[in-house]
Amino acid sequence: MKRVGATVLFLMGVAWAAFSDIPPGPLAEQVERVVAAGWLQGYPDGTFRGQEPVNRYQLAAALGRVLKDLGVEAQLVEFRDVPKGHWALEPLALAVSWGLITGYPDGTFRGTEPLTRGALAVVLAKLLDRFSLAKEAPLPWDVPANHWAASAVRKVLGTGLMDPNPDGSFGVEAKVNRYQLARALAALHGVMGSRLTKPASPSSQPAAQPAPSSPHSTAGLMPAGEGGASGMRPAPVEVMEVPGRWVGTSLGRTVVLGEEKVYRIAPGGLEEIGAASAAMAVLPPWVLKAGALEDGRQRYVPVGAPGGKGVLPPVFKNMKEGHLALDPSGNYLLLANARPLCDCPSRAVRLVLLLTNPVGLYAEYVYLLDEVGAKVAGIAWPEAKNLLVLETSGQKARLYRVNLNAGEDIAFSAWDEGGLEERSPVPVRPVAKVLVAEVPLAEAWGLGAEAPDRLLTVAAGKLVRVQLPTTLW
Secondary structure, three states: OOOOOOOEOOOOOOHHHHOOOOOOOHHHHHHHHHHHHOOOEOOOOOOOOOOOEOEHHHHHHHHHHHHHHOOOOOOOOOOOOOOOOEOOHHHHHHHHHOOOOOOOOOOOOOOOOEOEHHHHHHHHHHHHHHOOOOOOOOOOOOOOOOOOOHHHHHHHHHHOOOOOOOOOOOOOOOEOEHHHHHHHHHHHHHHHHHHOOOOOOHHHOOOOOOOOOOOOOOOOOEEOOOOOOOOOOOOOEEEEEEEOOEEEEEOOEEEEEOOOEEEEEEOOEEEEEEEOOOOOEEEOOEEEEOOEEEOOOOEEEEOOOOOOEEEEOHHHHHOOOEEEEEOOOOOEEEEEEOOOOOOOOOOEEEEEEEEEOOEEEEEEEEEEOOOOOOEEEEEEEEEOOEEEEEEEEOOEEEEEEEEHHHOOOOOOOHHHHOOOOOOOOOOOOOOEEEEEEEEOOOOOEEEEEEEOOEEEEEEOOEEEEEEOOOOOO
């Protein structure tokens, strides 16, 4: 699934400020509306990328969310080129159920094909016809009366879901970008009104973290090497009188996993929020257990494994230890295995990125440990441009900032079955990592963000505060 991400936003009131690449204005207001409805979302790095073209997968994802708000139930669908566990499979089933989109005669869906204005008009017109909401406008001069999209073009122009070009043309073959889809969905939201089961309100989605107004500081950082002395002074640590066995961060709140309970750090102390129930990592509602991920409603397992919905890469049946991190928007969940998924001397671990609405495999990357025998001790994603990995080996721990975009996406490739860990050198491009700090801890587990310059981990059954040498955001 090579970067065909769901096209959706979140937040109301200041939606444009949540993305570093959307300026204020009328366009931001339209984006704001569909974000609040939960129909569109941005990318994990905090951008919207409105000029990027939309493909059929992305249209299906948006339609699925619209139909879910209309109370539509999905039917089982299968396409030869849409693998099990794919992030678009569930919304695609909803859109197919209502006949809004179809596959090709050869049994394929061809989700990466670009969406044209004519095709978008046809889909929107079908939805309008379902509710007898269509009004008609005259055809633009460039659309013949016998064109396959002519009737749909009349309806979307008459109802105000799409606009003609400045020269009066429509451009049925022109590609649709993410801004244009947001504008059409915002208009659709206004037309549908009370028919929707979920109103557009700020509470319908978690608030996004505003993107920084300038690039994050790189002071005190250095490229990561293959291990050995970095020349950095170890970061100061402070043992806290708070028991725990794992720690993480979820939407700005610190979550501590105890022996039997899950807690959140509140101003007055620890606040109990659930049971641990054999969990290895918890970011409510997400619970990671051996061989499965749960969210309180569904159990997600490796594709081909019994006992749940197949979402994770098949090789994750070998995972015995792992970590979770939620991006600041709440739209992406990162799962990392702590040790290589093989019985072999390997440095390769996997970073699996899941879409959270609907739940599905979005992307998968390889992270290279500094040396054989090292392990991922924790991951945290406190800010869009700061995905952090804590790595331990022997008597040392190192904190890295990771750039997923620099790595090769291997989701739905042959490597999902395994075999990558045994290869040396690794046959794919790993993510980039930059050393942030040396941490004087031999055994650390979990990673939480307390502040831009302070992190939390667990050592010897207690929380440990790590004071960073620089502010990360």
